[in-house]
Amino acid sequence: MTDFRTFVLKLIASFGLPWLLLIIVPAISYQGTKPLAYDKDKGDELDSSYYYPLTPVVNHQGEAIYAAEGCVQCHSQMIRPPSMALDGWRKGWGQDQSSHPAEPARATQLRDYFGDKHSFLGVQRNGPDLANVGYRFETRTQVHLHLYEPRALNEWSVMPSYRRLYDVRKIQGEGSASALPLAGTKYEPAAGYEVVPTQEAEQLVNYLLSLKKDYPIPGSSKAVAAAPAAKK
């Protein structure tokens, strides 16, 4: 019987303690995390009426579609801090899109996920990290083209196409203003037809374009984010 009791106690110690220390304690302490105020006196560009993160633009509908389509299987939204000189792979993941950015993208922080219903840290990184993808497209149409047929933009792309988020329909009158410019490509629909984004595709694109997880961090004087979106 004593053997059995020691066995149970050891079992609790080997599974219960790590669970408590690695999951429960951090979860409780993270729940108390509050936005941080900026401070001009400490070198921030914003004064203390602004908070990090600046009120994030959260698009829950787009977020739900991102979840439902399984984008998280191939895309992370988490930039790790630099370690062991493995820094180069973060180039191009931030706001500076030049081929040799002066600074690598900043690592994402806990507060960057404030407001998200679900934080899509990612399962595998088959595709590029999307934490700051909102900076990488010049037009909505480019994002739509990418989702409708990734190979229309990059012939070598291995990303699956999400054609079910688009309607192929007969052109009426002058046609829709949001029809994708596929004329002349091998993905052009049959004559007299056009490809138009569904409401879901529009929401997903809104969500992707809103992804800019690089608000300036209070106390680190370098401001990397664009102008503040809203006052708290």
Ligand code: HEC
């Ligand atoms: C099977 C893996 C896979 C899945 C699932 C996937 N992607 Fe991708 N994605 C990729 C790869 C690989 C690339 C890089 C090649 C390219 O640009 O087409 C990419 C590129 C992208 C880019 C361009 C990023 C950039 O920096 O230019 C966006 C945006 C994107 N994916 C969004 C999505 C969204 C939204 C979903 C879900 C609807 C999704 N992906 C699902 C593999 C995937």
